[in-house]
Amino acid sequence: MRSFILRRLATSVPVVLGVVTLVFALIHLVPGDPVDAMLGESALPAQREELRHALGLDRPILVQYAHFLGGLVRGDLGTSFRRATPVTALLAQRYPATAQLTLAAMAVATLVALPLGVLAALRARTWIDHGSSAAALFGVSVPNFWLGPMLILVFAIRLDWLPVSGRDGLANLVLPAITLGLGLAGILTRMTRSSLLETLGEDYIRTAKAKGLGPAVIVWKHAMRNALIPIVTLMALQFGALLAGSVITETIFSWPGVGKLLLEGIRTRDYPVVQGVVLSIALTYVAVNLLTDLLYAWVNPSIRFGGRS
Amino acid sequence: MSGAADTGRRRMLRRFLAHQGAMVGLALSCGMVVLAAVGPSIAPHDPIAQDLAGRLSPPGAGHWLGQDSLGRDVLSRILVGARVSLSVGVVVVCVSATIGTLVGAIVGLAGGWVDEVAMRLVDVLLAFPGILLAIALGAVLGPGLDHTVLALCVLGWVGYARLVRGQVLALREREFVQAAVALGAGRARIVRKHLIPNLLAPVLVQATFGMASAIVAEASLSFLGLGVVPPTPSWGSMIDDGRLYLEQAPHVAAFPGIAILLTVLGLNFLGDGLRDALDVKGSS
DSSP: OHHHHHHHHHHHHHHHHHHHHHHHHHHHTSSSOHHHHHHOTTOOHHHHHHHHHHTTTTSOHHHHHHHHHHHHHTTOOOBOTTTOSBHHHHHHHHHHHHHHHHHHHHHHHHHHHHHHHHHHHHTTTSHHHHHHHHHHHHHHHSOHHHHHHHHIIIIIIISOOSOSSOOSSHHHHHHHHHHHHHHHHHHHHHHHHHHHHHHHTSHHHHHHHHTTOOHHHIIIIIIHHHHHHHHHHHHHHHHHHHHHHHHHHHHHHTOOSHHHHHHHHHHTTOHHHHHHHHHHHHHHHHHHHHHHHHHHHHHOHHHHHHOOO | OHHHHHHHHHHHHHHHHHOHHHHHHHHHHHHHHHHHHHHHHHOSSOTTOOOGGGTTOOSOSSSTTOBOTTSOBHHHHHHHHHHHHHHHHHHHHHHHHHHHHHHHHHHHHHOHHHHHHHHHHHHHHHTSOTTHHHHHHHHHHOSOHHHHHHHHHHHHHHHHHHHHHHHHHHHHTSHHHHHHHHTTOOHHHHIIIIIHHHHHHHHHHHHHHHHHHHHHHHHHHHHTTSSSOTTSOOHHHHHHHHGGGTTTOTHHHHHHHHHHHHHHHHHHHHHHHHHHHHTOOSOO
């Protein structure tokens, strides 16, 4: 296991370096001057020079890159141009809200997808299965930037059951979590159905049936235990998509997380903030993927010893 | 040989035509293509003409889907917006599929360090989940249709490259390719006669799902103010405009969303049907 961990960590190093380089290049190598973009066309030359110097843009590109890498190692992502606050402090302030929303969205997806997927697998090729598949495809297809406003319209404005926006209590979490989680619910429903169907065809399930075990015990104690492995893996891999999706959901519901921070950074052309948020989301995603792989190897020895393609 | 291939094709076509979801998807997708083609000429009003006296009017006789915050006709904007959305989808899919297929085929055939370098690059790009990289690029490049297409293509080719590389690696080991090599067939002939025909089905399935993703991504960027520049109608920016008036005029946000939902649902149904009919595994 130790050699697998070391090997997997080693393959993550070039990816992390690549991500860091790409995020650096995004701001520094694209056509146009970031200072012009930040200050607008009406800025005076002296203001431009001052900002260029403050951002270190007057130094050679390789020096800037080395400085950027050095800062990263020390946990320094620069200072927000608009708020004069370190970007890491802003991220630390906003990350808990995004983590809360993302985990709530995962809970919503699981609560919807597991029963629906299990039901579809147990009643394969019946109208229940077709209905569940259609519902799953609807979940995958509905855009969250439309679902959010429609949920607000029905449950906050018309029925007045839930608040429109903010983060004052659990009630505030319901609509954003559904908005963010419904797409994942669709993907998970399909995965649960196919994974359980495959497991139900295995020999040990036939043995369990022959032993006279009841259907509930067979499904929940025997089949689901194995069917859950790909489902949990998929959930972990979709964690990053939820983090990216939070940009839109947080904007709709004024949820004070990193997604909203990113959009505020974009609107005010605060590039250190944009750079910091994009980098933090990508690196979180890489870390979650790494953790998933390690957990997967831990529960499945054939990967540890045989290698994984 | 050609008889067997014809029978196989006929069987696929029969499976496709018998797939209810595929037929629903085909009907929806064809409907959207027709709307995008003729939309601007059948739009009842000028999609950018403002009528402030009628702002936020509900659906009625003169304006079937109502008017937006500047009094513009929602139906006309949806019809013209269909062309914008579908054009972005088609361009992004064509460019991404072409680049991705070429890269995937080249690295799959070349192997060695070429494959290693390309796959590490793919890993780096895949470390940006969802449309995060497109948002970042949109933020740096600024809004605009060409920037949106560029941002979506930068990440779009990766999925095709991974798919095609995997297919090429698997096909290289298949007996009919080994036999062709043993009979002295050149690399170009093997690619033309054996690889490309076998790559078409999975790429087609991936392109159908990719089109749905590209349409949602364009609308997402426009919703965030990073996509199509106003007053050009885009379904995403129409929803963004409408969500400010949900209480007084829910129709402004509701109808463009329904247009996106039907388009994406149609493409996803079609993709599912194609995958089942062509017996392609692992694309979604």
